[in-house]
Each structure stands twice: as structure tokens, then as C-alpha cells.
Amino acid sequence: MGPLKGIRVVEVAGIGPGPFCGMMLSDMGAEVLRVDRAVRVRPGERGDRGPSGDLLARGRRSVGVDLKSSRGVEVVLRLAERADVLFEGFRPGVMERLGLGPDVCLERNSRLIYGRMTGWGQEGPMAQAAGHDINYIALAGVLDHVGRKGEPPVPPLNLVGDFGGGGLMLAYGIVCALLERERSGKGQVVDAAMVDGAATLMTMFHGMRLMGMWRDEKGVNLIDGGSHFYDAYECKDGKYISVGAIESQFYAELLEKTGLDPAALGPQMDQSRWSANKGTVAALFRTKTRDEWCKLLEGSDACFAPVLSMTEAPQHPHNRQRETFVEVGGVMQPAPAPRFSRTKAQIQGPPAIPGEHTEAALRDWGFTAAEISALTSESAIA
DSSP: OOTTTTOEEEEEOOSTHHHHHHHHHHHTTOEEEEEEEOOOOOTTSSOOOOSOSOGGGTTOEEEEEOTTSHHHHHHHHHHHHHOSEEEEOOOTTHHHHHTOOHHHHHHHOTTOEEEEEESSOSSSTTTTSOOOHHHHHHHTTOGGGSSOTTSOOOOOTTIIIIIIIIIIHHHHHHHHHHHHHHHHOOOEEEEEEHHHHHHHHTHHHHHHHHTTOOOSSTTSSTTTTOSTTEEEEEOTTSOEEEEEOOSHHHHHHHHHHHTOOHHHHOOTTOGGGHHHHHHHHHHHHTTSOHHHHHHHHTTSTTOEEEOOOTTTGGGSHHHHHHTOEEEETTEEEEOOSSOOSSSOOOOOSSOOOTTTTHHHHHHHTTOOHHHHHHHHHTTSBO
16 A cells, blocks of 8 residues: 555565565555575475564565576566566676676666665775675765764764665665656666765754864764764663754753753853763763653753664553554564655565565566476576
């Protein structure tokens, strides 16, 4: 029922941001067929492995294809002929060497949207270098601004490069290209580089720096932990809470509810007082447990929330009422986002074992039983 229902996608399986893009498209209703490496197994070998933890692979079927085989490559080209989208996450040139580059695929299907996911981009002096999220966000000017004053930068998990600047940007680019195709009738290539996406996510901060509202030094600014009213604080029980009372009316409510003395703290935006004020606020929050602060501040305009773990978050009343987390295949996991009033997004199923649906999926995509049998005997698929 999702908004992308009827869109057919071929995902050439990779790691991290590529599967995240596939998950996003599947959650929105697209039929995503994942092309995994062909691994031959004996009947019954898989057995009952229990719920899969590979949640990024949820909601789509998997076919096992040997991409080093010319017959396996032809299988993917046949799929591309019937697809709206094909995307991959290899280093530049790999798909071309396999015989599955964008020129070949678009020749087979001129309406195809061909998505490419890399760290550094398709060209440039670092295009062929290995890297990971931490490297991409470092080069993009993100990492230097995450962390405490006077301390080394802190990697923000791999949320900014891999998932925000990479997988989500690729999914966004693919949907934009699909919309443009409605006007032109033509497919095109979407080049999503994590370094580009991470840089784009920093646009607001570049603007603030130009206006004199942000300093290059980390941990001294409005929302990087430099201010006493936008930070996480330890409580009496060793747990943490967060406050983000930037606006004056919210700041006033925070002070009123906690009993902090406005006169002692001085003007809210006087940066010369922020460091000392942080010590005052930290000492206050250590006087009560996290639950006690929740009873006092949660739901108010003090811009407050408890800092929850992945185990705790699904149990919070707000998340439970909104069903921010759902159980699929015996596994609690984040629900699809965003939400739609008519075309409800939903997880289409638990993660597949690589190659689990090879025969059934190929039949649905136009392969005959004889073709599937021949491809199996030649080890082009498994």
C-alpha cells in the first residue's frame, strides 16, 4: 500500500548504506529484488536459524546470482529490462568491468533509473581509495565539529556518512529521478557520494559561520554542547537526560521548573558565562534520578527528554503509542518513516537469507522454468 507500490527495483547487494536505501524503498512499497552472491547449499542445510539480525535486508526477496559468470550477468540484465530502478554500491568501475555498467543497462532499458552509491564519488583523486563513514565525514567538514572542547572528534556512529549522506540521499535521488521520468520518459544515472551528502547536511552550519553565529572550534557553539541549555547531563543514578531549551520562552520554563536562578546564570546568550553555567546545571541534574526529572519535566515546554538506550526506546509510552518501533518476524525494530495518510508504509517481511527466493522471484520477473533449470545447472544462479 505504500506510495512506491508498483515500482520495481533491482538491488545489487552491498553493505551498509546500499541496503539502507533498499530498505527505505521497500518500506515505501516498492518491490525490491536483492541480487546476492550465489552460494550453493545442500537441502536442509540452512535449517532453523531463528530471526535474522540483518534488519537492513528486511522487506525484499533475494536471488543468488554469480556475477562472475556471463550467464549470471545476463540474468541481471534481464531483470534490468523489467525494472524501474537498479542500484549498486561498488567502487567506481566495478559494475562496468562486470558488464553491468549504466551504459549497458540503459541500452537495455532507456527508462531505467541507475543508482550508484560510493564514498568518494565516481571521479576525483580519491575515487578509487578505500574508506568508511568516519573518513567521508572527516573530508566533508563534519567530523571536526562533533565532540567536546579540547578533546578529539567523536564519530557520530555511522549515521551521517553512510545512512544520512549516503543511503537516504540515494533513495531521495532515485525518487526524484522517477518523478522526472514522468515528464521526460527517460532514465538517468543517480550518483550518490557519501562525502557529498555529508557536506550537504552541514549547509545550515556553513550559513551560521558566515553570519558570525558559529565558530570553527568544536564544543563552544549553540548546539554542539557548548551552551548550558543544549546538552546531555548525568543524573543521580548514572543515567542521562537531554535539554535543548534554545528559545527564550523554553529556556525560561526550564529555569522555572528546575529552580535555577536566572540572575545567577546571567543572560542566556552570553557565551562568556556558558562554561561556568554548565557546571551549575550539571550539579543540579545530579541531585535527582532520571525518572524523577522525567516526572518533573517530561511533556513540558522545557525541551526535555530522557536519554534512552536501544533497549529502552521501544518501551517509552510515546514511542509505543505512535508505534515508532514494530515487531516483525519476532524482532523489534524501527518502523518505516515517514508516514502517509492514505498510502501506508509498512515492512514487507523479515530479512531474507541470500538466494532464498531465487526460483520464485525469477519466475515472477519473466524467466521460464526451463531457463531457471538451465541457469541452475550452469551455476549461474543458486
